[in-house]
Amino acid sequence: MDLLELRRQDYSLDEDHQLLLTAFGEFFSEQSPTSLVRECEPLGFSQDLWNRLVEMGGTSMGLPESVGGDGAGMIELTLVAEEFGRAIAPVPYIEHTVTARALAAAGESTVLPAALDGSHIVALASFPVQAGSPQLVPAGAVARSVLALVGDDLVLFTVDTPPAHVVNQGSTPLAWWDFDAIADRAVLATGARAHEIYDRAHDERMTLTAAALVGLTEPALNIAVEFSKTRETMGVPIATLQGVSFPMTDVAIAIAGARNVARKAAWYLEHAPDERPELPAIAMVYASQTATKGTQVTAHLQGGLGFTIEADASLYFLRSKGWGALAGDPQAKLIAIGDHVLNTVN
Amino acid sequence: MDFTLVELDDDHRQLQQEIRTFLEGLFTPDVFAEEHETGSGYNKKVYEELGARGWLYPEKPVEEGGAGFDLVAERIMDLELFRQDARVMMMRGTSSLPLKAIRKYMPADVADPILKDAVEGRVLVCLGYSEPDGGSDIANAKVRAVQDGDMWTINGSKMWTTGAHVSNYTFLVTRTDPDAPKHKGITMFLVPLDTPGVTIQGIRTFSGERTNIVYYEDVVIHDKYRVGGINDGWNVLHGPLDEEHSIGLDMSGGLTDLSIGAGFCRVLGRAINEVAEWAHKTPAPDGSSLADDVQVRERLGAAMVEYEAGLCTPGPMGRVKASDALVQQSASLIDLMGPVGLLPLHADGAVGEADTEYAHRFAQGTATYGGTVEVFRTIIANHVLGLPKPNYPGAKVFMAGKKK
Numbered sequence: 110m111d112l113l114e115l116r117r118q119d120y121s122l123d124e125d126h127q128l129l130l131t132a133f134g135e136f137f138s139e140q141s142p143t144s145l146v147r148e149c150e151p152l153g154f155s156q157d158l159w160n161r162l163v164e165m166g167g168t169s170m171g172l173p174e175s176v177g178g179d180g181a182g183m184i185e186l187t188l189v190a191e192e193f194g195r196a197i198a199p200v201p202y203i204e205h206t207v208t209a210r211a212l213a214a215a216g217e218s219t220v221l222p223a224a225l226d227g228s229h230i231v232a233l234a235s236f237p238v239q240a241g242s243p244q245l246v247p248a249g250a251v252a253r254s255v256l257a258l259v260g261d262d263l264v265l266f267t268v269d270t271p272p273a274h275v276v277n278q279g280s281t282p283l284a285w286w287d288f289d290a291i292a293d294r295a296v297l298a299t300g301a302r303a304h305e306i307y308d309r310a311h312d313e314r315m316t317l318t319a320a321a322l323v324g325l326t327e328p329a330l331n332i333a334v335e336f337s338k339t340r341e342t343m344g345v346p347i348a349t350l351q352g353v354s355f356p357m358t359d360v361a362i363a364i365a366g367a368r369n370v371a372r373k374a375a376w377y378l379e380h381a382p383d384e385r386p387e388l389p390a391i392a393m394v395y396a397s398q399t400a401t402k403g404t405q406v407t408a409h410l411q412g413g414l415g416f417t418i419e420a421d422a423s424l425y426f427l428r429s430k431g432w433g434a435l436a437g438d439p440q441a442k443l444i445a446i447g448d449h450v451l452n453t454v455n
Numbered sequence: 456m457d458f459t460l461v462e463l464d465d466d467h468r469q470l471q472q473e474i475r476t477f478l479e480g481l482f483t484p485d486v487f488a489e490e491h492e493t494g495s496g497y498n499k500k501v502y503e504e505l506g507a508r509g510w511l512y513p514e515k516p517v518e519e520g521g522a523g524f525d526l527v528a529e530r531i532m533d534l535e536l537f538r539q540d541a542r543v544m545m546m547r548g549t550s551s552l553p554l555k556a557i558r559k560y561m562p563a564d565v566a567d568p569i570l571k572d573a574v575e576g577r578v579l580v581c582l583g584y585s586e587p588d589g590g591s592d593i594a595n596a597k598v599r600a601v602q603d604g605d606m607w608t609i610n611g612s613k614m615w616t617t618g619a620h621v622s623n624y625t626f627l628v629t630r631t632d633p634d635a636p637k638h639k640g641i642t643m644f645l646v647p648l649d650t651p652g653v654t655i656q657g658i659r660t661f662s663g664e665r666t667n668i669v670y671y672e673d674v675v676i677h678d679k680y681r682v683g684g685i686n687d688g689w690n691v692l693h694g695p696l697d698e699e700h701s702i703g704l705d706m707s708g709g710l711t712d713l714s715i716g717a718g719f720c721r722v723l724g725r726a727i728n729e730v731a732e733w734a735h736k737t738p739a740p741d742g743s744s745l746a747d748d749v750q751v752r753e754r755l756g757a758a759m760v761e762y763e764a765g766l767c768t769p770g771p772m773g774r775v776k777a778s779d780a781l782v783q784q785s786a787s788l789i790d791l792m793g794p795v796g797l798l799p800l801h802a803d804g805a806v807g808e809a810d811t812e813y814a815h816r817f818a819q820g821t822a823t824y825g826g827t828v829e830v831f832r833t834i835i836a837n838h839v840l841g842l843p844k845p846n847y848p849g850a851k852v853f854m855a856g857k858k859k
Binding site: 337350373 | 527708754772843
């Protein structure tokens with residue numbers, strides 16, 4: 110890597126970004142309290158919340174103006190994803206957003222109008238389709254179309270009724286999709302272009318998931334912080350013990366860094382996608398580590414209480430992996446990041 | 456948000472070339488050899504030649520001996536110095552901290568000549584903060600200064616006074632009221648190090664840097680060397696720092712680092728590049744290149760994640776994160792290389808510039824100097840997370856040992 114590049118490293122948000130953050134922050138905190146999150150288990154989907162998000166412009170904002178969207182870029186979507194994560198909202202915001210954007214990039218026009226108005230949820234297959242191997246598709250239990258790679262073709266599979274939900278640790282709408290059995294398939298792109306669109310959608314999913322995991326970890330940490338201030342041992346709040354305060358401090362440090370990495374990855378995807386192609390994976394890996402550690406610290410810090418289903422800490426803990434693992438194995442991503450390092454030395 | 460490459464205008468481009476050419480001529484092999492030998496973080500010729508051009512502190516206005524560099528020019532200079540691996544520039548950074556306090560608190564007739572010489576590279580100021588049994592707890596200073604008319608007598612010892620042996624003055628934390636609460640009985644002095652009674656003893660660290668223990672035995676200095684009010688030392692010490700930190704927002708348009716940890720990350724970045732190059736050149740047992748080995752790829756990926764995380768974490772948090780990242784990943788990269796990773800610069804068969812071997816030794820100091828990572832974690836716990844401060848018995852003890 111070039112350590113001598115004279116680049117700006119300005120992470121500040123402008124006024125529009127701040128307003129967007131506030132608007133969606135308020136929306137999600139009002140519309141998606143943890144009581145709703147619990148009500149929607151185990152499916153992890155609220156049709157009512159989805160409708161409200163559509164009204165708020167959540168499904169149209171990231172689509173180009175040419176197809177009727179609002180033309181927002183990755184930075185804006187990443188800010189929304191962070192607020193979405195903070196509320197652990199039971200809607201397929203990330204899956205739908207990145208897939209609809211891929212459809213627009215591929216010039217798809219049959220499903221896209223209904224994706225734009227949220228009436229037709231779309232999702233992205235995590236792995237290339239292989240005959241005889243159904244796969245678990247994130248949001249697959251509520252999506253009517255799934256975008257997938259079949260060989261060198263980018264194919265949109267559509268069904269009338271989504272397949273059955275399978276219960277899972279993160280209470281998300283996962284479902285098995287047996288692509289072999291689906292007749293309604295449209296080839297949207299082939300060859301290099303197919304891979305380009307699919308890879309871009311994956312990069313966007315990693316970046317938005319990273320932001321969502323950062324958002325998810327922060328309220329979890331707040332639970333730990335508040336608990337530690339009031340719970341006493343030996344006559345002092347446990348927060349005064351370094352064995353308690355330092356793990357929380359390390360989580361706060363990780364959140365601050367992971368947030369900036371995710372936003373930086375979004376900036377590069379938007380403005381200079383070829384210059385730092387490894388950033389979405391870096392953002393995803395670091396956010397995943399941050400969420401895994403952060404929610405574990407929160408659950409554990411409350412001792413047995415944090416281990417109970419009643420504790421809100423459990424909601425964040427179960428989703429740290431339940432959301433994080435949907436975007437693929439972080440360890441596998443390290444190899445791709447390492448390849449990038451190896452390819453960029455002289 | 457903005458991560459664009461800075462497009463240099465003609466003036467900046469010309470300046471960049473001028474700086475690069477000048478530094479290439481300045482940083483000759485004997486400069487590096489001397490630094491390797493002494494570990495002083497200083498070179499007389501380099502400082503005086505940079506100072507003569509106003510390039511030692513180029514951000515200062517021309518009338519103060521600087522070059523009036525704007526943020527872009529300043530960044531160009533920093534990167535060009537990094538290109539030269541200018542470890543000899545360390546004392547510049549150290550020396551720059553007390554200069555602000557000297558300007559603000561000392562009478563002009565004393566301060567001006569010192570500031571002029573400092574900016575021109577002829578005077579260095581080191582930090583007399585830590586004590587042998589004090590470490591990062593500066594407010595606990597025990598070195599005594601006792602007033603007698605216009606003169607002060609100083610007794611005690613300071614530890615980790617890096618650069619004392621090449622400096623002209625030390626910016627000294629002294630105890631002037633042992634009966635006051637510990638933050639309120641401190642006075643700052645600028646002590647000329649050639650005053651009788653000052654003894655400097657070198658200490659070598661395993662990063663190759665030299666630091667010092669400095670003994671003060673009946674050192675008598677004039678009151679004109681006092682910096683700020685009597686017993687107001689804590690404010691003097693923090694004033695310049697608070698001023699820098701109070702801004703909170705990055706006003707530089709992204710032309711400054713998010714934290715001092717960015718410097719640690721660059722050392723890690725060099726090591727990552729070195730290991731990547733080494734992997735390409737090194738055959739695996741089966742005859743392929745180590746660059747194809749999945750473990751090598753994964754370890755480099757892990758190091759890269761930590762590098763980026765350190766770079767992106769702001770402020771005091773970034774200081775902690777980058778130090779942790781450098782400590783852990785430099786060790787991991789040496790493990791990856793095996794025995795050859797242990798060879799220092801100039802050793803037979805050393806890899807590249809032995810940046811990885813150095814990074815692993817250098818890393819350990821980053822967790823300590825300028826306040827340990829534990830001190831910073833405590834600050835973050837109290838000020839960012841709002842956690843209550845622990846009530847340790849020593850926290851409120853008055854220096855004379857009695858409680859009020």
